[in-house]
Amino acid sequence: xxxxDDYECIRxxxxxxxxxxxxxxxxDDVSLWAAKYxxxxxxxxxxxxxxxxxxxxxxxxxPLGMYKKLIEFHNAGKLCFKYVKTFNMDEYVxxxxxxxxxxxxxMWQNFFKHIDIQPENAHILDGNAxxxxxxxxxxxxxxxxxxxxxxxIGGIGPDGHIAFNEPGxxxxxxxxxxxxxxxxxQANARFFDGEISKVPTxxxxxxxxxxxxxxxxxxxxxxxxxxxxxxxxxxxxxxxxWTVSAFQQHPKTIFICDEDxxxxxxxxxxxxxxxxxHVHNKLVEDPPEK
Ligand code: PGA
Numbered sequence: 001x002x003x004x005d006d007y008e009c010i011r012x013x014x015x016x017x018x019x020x021x022x023x024x025x026x027x028d029d030v031s032l033w034a035a036k037y038x039x040x041x042x043x044x045x046x047x048x049x050x051x052x053x054x055x056x057x058x059x060x061x062x063p064l065g066m067y068k069k070l071i072e073f074h075n076a077g078k079l080c081f082k083y084v085k086t087f088n089m090d091e092y093v094x095x096x097x098x099x100x101x102x103x104x105x106x107m108w109q110n111f112f113k114h115i116d117i118q119p120e121n122a123h124i125l126d127g128n129a130x131x132x133x134x135x136x137x138x139x140x141x142x143x144x145x146x147x148x149x150x151x152x153i154g155g156i157g158p159d160g161h162i163a164f165n166e167p168g169x170x171x172x173x174x175x176x177x178x179x180x181x182x183x184x185x186q187a188n189a190r191f192f193d194g195e196i197s198k199v200p201t202x203x204x205x206x207x208x209x210x211x212x213x214x215x216x217x218x219x220x221x222x223x224x225x226x227x228x229x230x231x232x233x234x235x236x237x238x239x240x241x242w243t244v245s246a247f248q249q250h251p252k253t254i255f256i257c258d259e260d261x262x263x264x265x266x267x268x269x270x271x272x273x274x275x276x277x278h279v280h281n282k283l284v285e286d287p288p289e290k
Contacts, residue, residue, distance in 0.1 A: 019247070020254040021234065021273040022280050023262055027222045030258050031065025034153070034220055036284035037254070038070060039079050041151055041216070043287050047083035052121070054085045054143075056152030056211065058163070059106045062220045063155055071114040081117040085146050087139070089154065089163035089211075091125040093132060093177065093202035101191045102127070125175070125204040136175040136204055143210070152214035156221055159183070160229040160242030164205035171238070171246040173207030208246050217250050221257040230257060231264035 024030050038055070047053040057063070073079040091103045098105060104124050112122050123142055129135035143149060154162050161167065164178045180188075185199045192198035211217060221230050232242040234255065239245050247253040262270050 019234065019250075020276070020280060021269075022254065022256045022277070023270060023273055024256070024258055026258055027065060030220060030222055030256050032069050033284060034063075034066040034218065034256050035069030035073065037218065037256075038066070038151065038153070039073050040284055040287070042079065042084065045150065049083065052083050052085045052146065054087070054146050054149045054151075056149045056154070056206070056214055057086050057088050057107070057111075058153055058155045058220075059088070059090070059103045060155045062222055063153065064110060066153075066220065067111040071111065074115045081115045084117060085121040086112075086117065086123060087143055087146075087149060087206075088122075088124040090203050090205040091127040092200035093127040093204060095127055095200050097126075097128065127200075127204055132177050132204060136177065139175045139204075139206075140210065143213075149214040151216045151218060152211045153218045153220070154211065154244075156219060156226065156229055156233070156244045157184075158225050158229055160232050160244045162208065162211060162219070162244045164203045165208050165243040167241045167243065169208060169240060169243050171240050171243065172209040172212075174209050175204065175206045178203050178205050208243050212246060212250055216252040217247055217254070219244065219247065219253065219255045221255060221261045223258070224260040224263050226257075226261050227263040227265070230255070230261050235266065235269060 022033060024033055042053050045051075045053045070079065074081065088103060088107060092101070095102045107122070107124060112119075123139065125139055126135050156162055157166075159167055161169075164180065164184075165173060166178070166181050166184065169178075179202055180200070185196060185201060188199045189196050219233075221233075229242065229244065232239070233244045234248070236242075236245070238248050
């Protein structure tokens with residue numbers, strides 16, 4: 001039987017450990033595990049009217065499965081977002097808020113409209129703000145006023161970018177306006193009828209430093225096309241050409257990946273982290289009875 005003391009022991013060991021890597025069989029397993037982890041962190045925090053849990057959130061195809069699972073937990077009465085605040089990582093500049101490809105639309109369609117979050121607590125950068133620099137500064141201030149981010153969730157690109165912090169971004173960067181590189185614009189053209197001219201060329205994005213300030217960071221990586229990025233993220237040195245590698249210096253980062261994403265990792269890396277799965281799995285169990 002798993003006792004509360006065992007759980008506390010694992011949680012406390014978390015604060016002195018380095019990074020965690022959780023390897024699961026498939027995308028669906030990653031989605032479920034990540035959602036259980038988020039649920040468990042919110043339940044443990046025990047949010048209330050004077051104590052909001054603050055989440056950093058990504059868009060993209062990777063987190064979609066996790067959002068679906070979180071919605072299921074909510075519908076089953078197992079998770080409440082009434083006292084949760086969210087801050088999204090990024091938004092395009094110049095795209096109408098209700099454009100089908102805006103990150104506002106993505107978040108409301110895929111997550112927020114299905115849960116009980118108060119709209120004023122779901123913060124997304126305004127890419128149509130008259131003064132985008134001011135908008136970015138105010139976003140940083142709102143995060144600070146909320147007491148900082150408890151858990152920042154991110155995905156990464158095959159080039160190791162996190163949010164719109166593309167290769168070469170400063171690893172201490174803050175929320176700012178970024179000009180998108182040509183590769184990103186081309187990759188995104190598929191969402192804009194294949195027409196490069198319709199793809200926004202700028203975005204507002206949190207910086208690597210903004211995510212580093214979170215008390216905990218969770219990164220989801222799935223698919224063989226991300227396997228080299230995962231290798232660069234965890235097996236080599238910190239390098240601004242692979243911005244996700246910055247999280248090697250974060251005291252509490254958890255990478256969650258599927259088997260395919262491990263293709264470029266050393267066998268001994270995979271073996272080491274697989275050997276810790278019995279410990280990691282305890283972190284997503286239902287809360288112990290007190
Ligand atoms: P994806 O995007 O989840 O759609 O792969 C992640 C990213 O580019 O940050």
